[in-house]
Amino acid sequence: MGRVSRHLLDRFAVRLSAAGLRLPGVREALAETGPRPEAGAAAGEGEALFAGLPAAWRSAAAGGVRPVPVGDAAIGRARELLGPDAGVRRELALLRLARTLAALHGRPSASADDSDAAARLIGVAVPQDAPGRPESGPEPPGPAPGPTGLPGTVPERRAAGGDGRPRPRDGDRGLLDTGPAEGIGTAPGAAPSPADGSPYPEDEPAAARDTVPLSGPRRRSTGPVSTRGTVIGTRRATDLRDIAHARTVREAAVHQRARGTERFTVSPVDLHSNVRAAAPERVLVLLLDHTCRGGTGDGNWPEVLAPFLQWAYTSRAAVQVIEVGAADAADELRAGSFTARGVLDPRVPGALYRRAGRATPLAHGVELAAHTLRRLLRRQGTGPAEAWLVVVTDGRGNVPLRVSHTGRLAGPVAAAGVEDAVEAAARIGAMDRTRLHVAVVDPGREPYGDLPYVLADRLGAIVVDGRHAPGAEAAGE
Incomplete structure (x- = not known):
């Protein structure tokens, strides 16, 4: 559901989980009725498919379903079932289904009972005893009591209940008994299958939305900005x-x-x-140390950085890439950088596969990142609402900051490159964290495996384990 916009999903009147969905046994039904001529084979399949429907439905479908009005009781009941947070489109979709059910049963108008039946049909939780309304006929016996709705759906938020979630009742059951939901696609960091109870999985806050409407942030049309x-x-x-x-x-x-x-x-x-182009509302700054590839392998960076790249894609964030220690760098003593309007820029994936060079001007790369963030966050009115700085490094900087500024190397370096990188990181750690988040990816190289944690401590960052799958994080102390 994360691949379709929410304002489009609310227009679907009938919403069923497709996981494990199976039609009734057509072949078995045809086998019981015996062989049919070729000309009547299609008609036989249609009769077998609709044999399990109520007789009133089959007769109404054959003669044409006429539209019926919707009563005030049905409208009020739909609002009560969906809760105050539901949109108008979602209420209209449920009422369209209730009106169709009323017409199929031959009733002159849709009532509150039809709204209940429509809600049960798509898996919305319905209280067993509605206050202030006469009780409807007994429900047919169903399976053992359990969470209502179809498997692979997310509970709908309602006013009832202390936590805002519906309370399942014994009389609630879904239309189909489907199997467990299965993930689609191979993208890393996919969201787990949501819980049962509602046909609206897009309400889950953690739902992955890798494709949202491709509309940029609002552009200012007046003023010097x-x-x-x-x-x-x-x-x-x-x-x-x-x-x-x-x-x-x-x-x-x-x-x-x-x-x-x-x-x-x-x-x-x-x-x-x-x-x-409009000023970006979100920014992703990547600091890539290509000389630390020996511990992670050339193909591991896309998997480790996938959650951050996915966030940048779904939020239409601008991307600033700062590269350190690339073999094809214009100046191996200095860090290079470029700005992209988004992760779809071909230069961004190209930066994840560069060969490692000899020098590691990490201090200059951290300084460039600090200047970039300071320039972005100081913009009045057009600064980003949220920014991420992701540093992929083993912390082994072997080029002092002075050498990067002057371009001249004189004398032994020792630990000056590491010390300058840590000092530059302290400037980022002192920035306002209202809009800035920082993460350090540890490639797990030895010796000096504690250098990424020292850098994360000065940056005030979390540490992501670059040797394992995405999601293994530890808070930087």
Whole structure:
């Protein structure tokens, strides 16, 4: 369900779990009725499929289902069943199903009992004894009491109950007895199968939503802030702010002969302004130390970083990649960096597979990360609402910060590179943590296996074990 937007899911009137869904035994039913001619084979299959439906349903379907009105009692009952947090579309979907059930049974209008029947059909918990309403007929015997609804669904939030979850009753049962839900896809860090009780798994807070509507953050249209950001195009100008000079001159040059003027003339209709990308609301900063690949292997970084990359994708976060110790670096004594509008930029996955070089200017990489975060978080009005800094390193910096600044190496290095990296990390640790989160991925290299934890301590970061599957974390002290 994380692959479909919630405002689209609320439009489905009938929602059943597809895990283990099986149609009635068509072959067995056909075998009991005996062989049929080829011309009537399709009709025989249809009769066998609908043989288990009530007679009123079959007769109504054959003669056409006429629409019936929905009573106020049905509307009130639908709101009571779905709770105050349910949207209008979800209530309308349930009422559409209740109206269809009423028409199939030949009733003149949909009542509260039809809303209860519609809720039971899709797996919404229904109280056994509704207060203030006459009790309906006895429910047919079902399986042993247990959690209501279909397997593989998430409980619906309601006002009833201290924890906001519905209380299962003995009389509640789902339409189909399906098997356990199974995960789809091979993406690491997939969310576990939600609990039983409701056909609305999108209500689960931990549901993985790797594809949300592809709409960027709201763009400012007035004020000086609108002149910031990367230029992504041009449009006809409505004022004199942020004029696209090259496009304006080209547009004016086209009409010079028709205007018949001696001097080059720019008319108001020639003016075009820049279209700029909106300021990102979330930012992911990756600090990659390529010289620590010996402990993790070339193919382990995508799996370890998958939760962070998935967060950046689903939240449409901008990505800042800082690389240290790459074999093809322009200057092996300095860290390199680039900015991408998102994780779909081909440079981002390319940075995860670079070969390791000889030098490790870790201190310069941490300093670049500190400057990047400080510049982003200081923007008034357009700064990100949330930022993640993920550092993948073994902590073995062998290039002092002074060498990275001057480009000249003189004398032995000793532990100066490590000390400078830890000192630069302390500046990030002193930043405001209201919007900033930091994680250090430990590749588990020996000796000096405690260096990533020392760096995480100064950064105020959590430590992710890079030798195992994603999710194994320990809080940095």
